[in-house]
Amino acid sequence: MRSIENSLANFNQAGIRPVAISADTPGETRVLLNSAGYTFQFLSDRNAEVIRRYDLVHAHAGEGGRDIARPAEFLVDPTGTVRWINLTENYWVRARPKDILDKAKLLQ
């Protein structure tokens, strides 16, 4: 998230809108945005319904055993078609903004 925020100008220039989604409540998300200073779009999927539709549920891994999302990134073009995916195998290893922006160049 931090590296996405730091590269936000590059994302804007490339016409790519980053959107973060988690099972946090809007209130919890607000706390995160205020403390971390993130300025891009964050969405709240409290009951993990969208996370489930995308088959990204990490069952009972959240606070109090609630279902949360496993980390994943999708680059989606304006028609809603997936152009690139990153399903990391290690929680600590994430896609880097530069690599994502390189993929984004392939989009119209």
Add this chain to the structure above:
Amino acid sequence: MSARRFNWPLWAGFLLALVASFSYFAFFVRFPVTRDFPWANLLLFLLAAVLLLLGIRRGFARERPHPTRSKIVASIVSVLSVVIFAFFVFVIFIGGRWLPPSTGAPHVGQKVPEFTLSDADGRQVSLNELLSTPIEGKPPKGVLLIFYRGYW
């Protein structure tokens, strides 16, 4: 004499092992270069190991004022340091891989499911909106959906 008695390499090694472990989560995790592979932390651990080895040698030296005590202290501190190292390796290289497979996730070329979710201020936002609202006056070329674990 007191400087001779205090086994500073041992304790410095132990402290450095603690720093090597926690600095990843507190600091190095913020930068992709030090996050994807924790080389900075492993280097710190290496330095800690050198100090600990010096400390063990010192602790087991014959001319110690309290030979038994210093051997016990050196052994316990070294074992604790190894435990810290093992904890770190476990969390990063083994615990980090405990993620469910995701065979049903949308593939490249497939349409993603539409959704409408609430933002941090309670406003409803749809994927269609995200895909069509202009960015700096120009129609977007794409949306990067980032699913993350969130607070826990």
